[in-house]
Amino acid sequence: MTASRAGLALFLALVRFPFPVSRLPAQDTTKGKAVYVKWCAGCHGDGGAGDGPAAAHMLPRPRNFTGALYKIRSTASGQLPTDADLMRAIDEGLPGSAMPAWKGRLSDGERRDVVAYIKTFSAFFADTSQHVAVLKFSGEPGGGTGAAALKTGRQFYDSIGCRKCHGDQGRGDGPSAPTLKDDAGFPIFAADLHQSWRFRGGGSTADIYHRLRTGLDGTPMPWFSDLIDQKFLTDEQLWRLAQYVRSLSPSKAPEVRDVIHAPQLAGPVPVSPDDSAWARVGRYWFPLVGQVVRRARWFVPAVTGVWVQAVHDGHTLALRVSWDDRTESPDSAWLGFEQRVLETVAGDDSAPPKAEPWPDQLAVQFPRHIPDGMERPYFLMGSETDPVYQWRWTSRPRKSVAGLARGIERFDTLPGAPAGQASFDHGEWRVVFTRALATPDTANEVQLEAGRAIPVAFFGWDGSSGEHGSRMAVSTWYFLALDRPTPPGVFISPVLAMLVTLGLGLVVVRRARRRGTAGAGRRR
Amino acid sequence: MGKLGVVAATGVAMLVLALAGWMRPPLPAAQGGATISGKVKFTGAKPAMPKIDMSEEPKCKAKYTAAPPTDETVVVNANGTLANVFVYVKSGLPASYKAPAPAGPVTLDQDGCRYHPHVFGILVGQALAIKNSDGILHNIKAKGTKNRPFNISQPAVMTSDRTFTAPEVMVPLECNVHGWMHAWLGVLPHPFFSVSGSDGSFSIKGLPPGTYTVEAWQEKYGTQTATVTVAGSETKTADFSFAAK
Numbered sequence: 193m194t195a196s197r198a199g200l201a202l203f204l205a206l207v208r209f210p211f212p213v214s215r216l217p218a219q220d221t222t223k224g225k226a227v228y229v230k231w232c233a234g235c236h237g238d239g240g241a242g243d244g245p246a247a248a249h250m251l252p253r254p255r256n257f258t259g260a261l262y263k264i265r266s267t268a269s270g271q272l273p274t275d276a277d278l279m280r281a282i283d284e285g286l287p288g289s290a291m292p293a294w295k296g297r298l299s300d301g302e303r304r305d306v307v308a309y310i311k312t313f314s315a316f317f318a319d320t321s322q323h324v325a326v327l328k329f330s331g332e333p334g335g336g337t338g339a340a341a342l343k344t345g346r347q348f349y350d351s352i353g354c355r356k357c358h359g360d361q362g363r364g365d366g367p368s369a370p371t372l373k374d375d376a377g378f379p380i381f382a383a384d385l386h387q388s389w390r391f392r393g394g395g396s397t398a399d400i401y402h403r404l405r406t407g408l409d410g411t412p413m414p415w416f417s418d419l420i421d422q423k424f425l426t427d428e429q430l431w432r433l434a435q436y437v438r439s440l441s442p443s444k445a446p447e448v449r450d451v452i453h454a455p456q457l458a459g460p461v462p463v464s465p466d467d468s469a470w471a472r473v474g475r476y477w478f479p480l481v482g483q484v485v486r487r488a489r490w491f492v493p494a495v496t497g498v499w500v501q502a503v504h505d506g507h508t509l510a511l512r513v514s515w516d517d518r519t520e521s522p523d524s525a526w527l528g529f530e531q532r533v534l535e536t537v538a539g540d541d542s543a544p545p546k547a548e549p550w551p552d553q554l555a556v557q558f559p560r561h562i563p564d565g566m567e568r569p570y571f572l573m574g575s576e577t578d579p580v581y582q583w584r585w586t587s588r589p590r591k592s593v594a595g596l597a598r599g600i601e602r603f604d605t606l607p608g609a610p611a612g613q614a615s616f617d618h619g620e621w622r623v624v625f626t627r628a629l630a631t632p633d634t635a636n637e638v639q640l641e642a643g644r645a646i647p648v649a650f651f652g653w654d655g656s657s658g659e660h661g662s663r664m665a666v667s668t669w670y671f672l673a674l675d676r677p678t679p680p681g682v683f684i685s686p687v688l689a690m691l692v693t694l695g696l697g698l699v700v701v702r703r704a705r706r707r708g709t710a711g712a713g714r715r716r
Numbered sequence: 717m718g719k720l721g722v723v724a725a726t727g728v729a730m731l732v733l734a735l736a737g738w739m740r741p742p743l744p745a746a747q748g749g750a751t752i753s754g755k756v757k758f759t760g761a762k763p764a765m766p767k768i769d770m771s772e773e774p775k776c777k778a779k780y781t782a783a784p785p786t787d788e789t790v791v792v793n794a795n796g797t798l799a800n801v802f803v804y805v806k807s808g809l810p811a812s813y814k815a816p817a818p819a820g821p822v823t824l825d826q827d828g829c830r831y832h833p834h835v836f837g838i839l840v841g842q843a844l845a846i847k848n849s850d851g852i853l854h855n856i857k858a859k860g861t862k863n864r865p866f867n868i869s870q871p872a873v874m875t876s877d878r879t880f881t882a883p884e885v886m887v888p889l890e891c892n893v894h895g896w897m898h899a900w901l902g903v904l905p906h907p908f909f910s911v912s913g914s915d916g917s918f919s920i921k922g923l924p925p926g927t928y929t930v931e932a933w934q935e936k937y938g939t940q941t942a943t944v945t946v947a948g949s950e951t952k953t954a955d956f957s958f959a960a961k
Contacts, residue, residue, distance in 0.1 A: 259861065261865065269865075269866045269867050269868060270858070270864040270865045270866035270867070271864065272864075316864070321881065322864070351871065352853065352869065352871040353852070353853025353869075353871045353893065356853055356893045357892070357893070367772045368772075368892065368893045368894070368895070371892075371895035372892060372895075373892075375859055375865070407867050407869075409865060409867065410865075412855065412857070412867075412892030412893075413867070414855040414856075414857065414867040414868050414869035415866075415867060415868065415869065416869045418868050418869065418870070418874075418876045419869060419871070419872075419874075422874055422876075424871070424872050424874060
């Protein structure tokens with residue numbers, strides 16, 4: 193901002209407020225500006241228009257403060273947010289976007305001041321005729337996880353049209369989803385309701401209910417309060433809908449554990465992705481991030497993580513990877529959306545690449561040999577001198593191959609491919625790879641030994657989001673451990689140890705009691 | 717005529733008036749004053765408007781038996797004029813001018829997964845009745861920049877009322893469930909606006925004497941202005957012409 197513009201702003205502020213206006217708590221826009229310039233402007237831009245140097249790599253884009261449109265509010269559709277709403281977004285960040293939580297990084301005063309400063313970007317905040325009232329939210333009715341409540345919620349999910357954008361099973365794959373744009377014209381995904389930990393306004397049932405009541409301004413998500421006002425829907429029914437939506441995600445955000453335990457089964461391993469046996473196998477969540485190391489970089493990965501399950505029978509390993517993907521790519525209905533994503537997100541290319549009907553892909557990566565120490569090949573598909581062994585699956589043609597990757601660019605197929613079976617169900621891919629634990633090609637193919645920590649990593653591509661080649665989502669190295677059948681000693685030794693401890697404890701207690709009685713006798 | 721007859725006649729008259737009001741958005745009442753009227757012409761090749769695929773909404777698709785619905789961005793009339801052009805007094809009213817109280821709500825109807833009307837005007841503070849006649853999910857989103865926006869879910873046959881606080885030409889309205897649904901609303905502090913109809917003509921009535929800047933707005937071709945001076949109750953003509961791009 194130039195000095196003259198700053199002067200004008202100051203003059204206007206003085207004209208509007210000829211007397212000092214007392215606000216509690218005190219907010220200082222000058223200090224707020226200093227905080228903003230240092231921490232916020234990189235994404236949100238010097239003028240608050242959401243156009244900082246980093247903005248072009250993001251989807252969703254950083255908030256443009258000049259329009260005073262905010263997704264996460266406690267107020268009616270189209271109304272300004274309260275200071276508390278803005279503070280919440282700063283404190284807790286917006287999960288699933290690039291906006292981090294600032295509580296603990298900035299002081300209470302700094303965060304309050306920056307709230308005051310971002311409000312100066314829009315004249316709406318200074319307009320005293322703007323009506324801002326916090327909606328009256330009811331408390332959550334009980335029975336929210338019961339079958340009856342969820343059934344009611346599901347009925348309204350269908351009847352008020354949630355599925356139009358969010359899809360039949362809630363993974364953001366509804367018929368209107370490929371046409372969605374935000375108010376700035378950028379492509380926007382309907383939320384995947386199976387990942388509540390990525391909901392911008394928080395993933396609790398109450399958070400979901402609040403978003404249904406207020407809508408998300410600037411996005412296609414409307415508010416539903418008119419329906420309650422006009423008695424098309426009761427407040428309780430809206431709560432049931434929120435409870436149903438909440439039930440689609442795990443009860444807690446998935447924790448990342450480093451080691452996938454593959455139990456040994458007595459019978460043959462399940463080879464079909466829809467075998468009911470998988471329901472009894474523990475699943476592990478691994479987050480994926482954009483590939484930003486090598487050109488062409490990719491900043492907005494569509495595959496946000498994979499769920500992995502593994503079992504073996506002493507001869508064969510079955511590894512099931514499932515992940516949310518709105519599209520069974522290639523899908524011509526999403527080609528326009530893909531083009532808009534590629535045009536919106538800046539990459540390394542001088543011109544945005546043209547949308548093409550790419551397939552979906554998954555890669556599972558191992559070192560060629562289980563290392564003795566912690567030394568592993570380069571996580572990003574190895575290198576020329578130290579290649580990695582990979583299984584690669586594509587949705588079209590539907591097949592899986594094995595090979596050696598020597599960096600992102602080079603992949604040499606090996607003759608022995610793992611068996612791969614895949615199914616796509618309402619926005620979720622499930623792929624099962626099966627392979628013999630031991631293979632003849634010990635030079636190139638990892639030998640899957642039970643009881644060892646086998647490094648493993650994952651890569652995902654959503655073709656309909658423009659992902660292909662180096663535009664992909666990557667994980668770091670984790671471990672796969674093939675459990676041995678548990679020897680009986682494992683069960684007996686803890687019991688023995690417990691009995692010994694108990695015995696010793698009893699002896700100690702008895703002695704202490706005897707002494708205590710003796711001491712008490714002396715005092716008497 | 718008996719008392720009952722008078723009541724019945726009044727009832728019929730009111731019904732006719734109500735129907736007339738429903739058939740077209742109520743024009744601001746004009747008492748005396750001058751009139752600016754004219755036609756919006758169109759030159760060049762008539763652009764082909766894409767057909768709208770409503771297969772996703774059988775209920776809407778069924779309403780188009782004669783011909784499939786097409787995009788309404790440019791509507792060229794049979795006589796070669798343009799419909800859906802918003803013509804309004806941009807400036808020239810005396811500072812002392814006070815708009816009359818709005819006559820009643822303006823209705824925007826969602827019928828056959830389209831907005832009726834596609835282009836229309838409203839007074840600041842006047843009620844906009846947003847009606848869903850389709851009974852399937854529409855969301856109605858207003859994306860003004862001078863007015864606060866709104867985004868209402870309407871999954872049933874229902875009507876929601878909203879008002880606008882600031883003049884703004886135009887406020888885009890859209891449905892995100894049906895990406896083809898767009899309407900344009902001109903919000904003005906006075907009733908001196910008109911929308912060109914199926915013969916391309918418009919008429920702004922009841923103007924106080926003065927020299928006015930009149931602007932014609934078309935959603936694809938932008939704006940054109942004319943300066944018109946009127947006195948007494950005279951009628952002046954101002955024609956506009958948009959060329960194909």
